[in-house]
Amino acid sequence: MPGRNAFSNNNATVAHDLVVAQKRKQTRNWEKSNPARRYLIPVDVRDEVAALAEALMENVDPLACVLFDYAETCHTRGTLKFKPRLNPKGRKHTLAWEEADTEPIQLQSRRHRSVKRTDTPFRSLKGQTAAYRLGAERHVRLRVIAEAYNLPLADILSAFFRHSIQAFRDGKLKIRREPVVMQMQVRGWSE
């Protein structure tokens, strides 16, 4: 047997003639002009940024901006230095020729071999990238630094995140929240 309904006497909905609060409308103009960009950064760095954001109950994007700004300041100040070196995993060889005088080499005719597709390592970037909404200005600054060292953007960004997270762990970096003045309006005047 169904229980009693405390609202059964009302013909219309209870809050029918009551002013109700509405969700604040957001224009998202900043987001439109500053789209999220995807960077190929190591999974451990991405996870550390996400974990820190969760611990601070904050979104990843503003945290990424703060970490970027701190590391950039350190870099400008000279306390964060980059030492570019060849990446052994990324080294490539190319072909060149030179004249020689050796014995002729007999080449065997090429035999057809079936190739098992499953043996071919499939290199997917899925899960290895992370998108951050750093803002157009920061992205340009990041590109300038990356070009100065002749390094990929993601390497610089990863190094920046690593540096800032380590500084946070060491207690050298304190992340605080500050009120943002969204809009000002005239409340009075004086002569």
Add this chain to the structure above:
Amino acid sequence: MKIIVFANQKGGTGKTTTVVNVGDALSRMGKKVLIVDLDPQGHAAVSLNLDTEPCVANWLMYPIFNANPITPEIMNQWIRPTRRENLFLLPGNQMTAKTQRLLTIEEKPINYIKDQLSAVRRLGFDYLLFDTPPSTGGLQEMASWAADLVVIVSSLDYLSADGVSGFVDMLKVLQTEKQWHGKLAGVLPTFYDEQTRTTREQMANLRTAFPDQVFTPIHRATLLREASAEGLTIFEKDLKSRSAFEYEDLARRLSKLE
């Protein structure tokens, strides 16, 4: 400063637990929050591991016995830090009930509490959360009139729903007869247990009565009771719990309402 009142005419619906946890969630989002405990039981202080004190009574009786208005400096001597960043409390105790009787005898108008908030406004709080007593009229009515947003906290049983109905009627009177400019933020179902038929029925009744104003329910949880007993908020007790997630979500939704 956004003023939010958490109310229901019925007691035991989870008002204090909600105020304390929403307050802590907002403060963790970087907002400066003041909780004002208008309930004579003073359980907001107990939930935050603080002492109950007659600070609300002092605040509300000050204009009756003093000719000068309350200044921010005077207000500051009654506001207690909670040892949590950005979260402050104006605690109450049994003296609050006596204050309510005094205000009735003095025939103070509906805007009495709102007028006393002018000093608080100058202290830079982003949010002021009122925990109200389970009764009709008096302080609950004055606090509702001062509020920008009203959240009706309802446990999912018939008597609590009846309290919601009565409280909404009171809001309608405030709006039509006393020029209330606040808004109903919504109804918050608490002690939600989807396995109980009564709970499901009451939830359906609420959704029919308030089609777009029912918040995501707060589940019945032992953790919440343990947290109150230990003087902790749910975020201090277990940050990863379902209750913590539900209260954080509620705080975010409230911060987006206007």
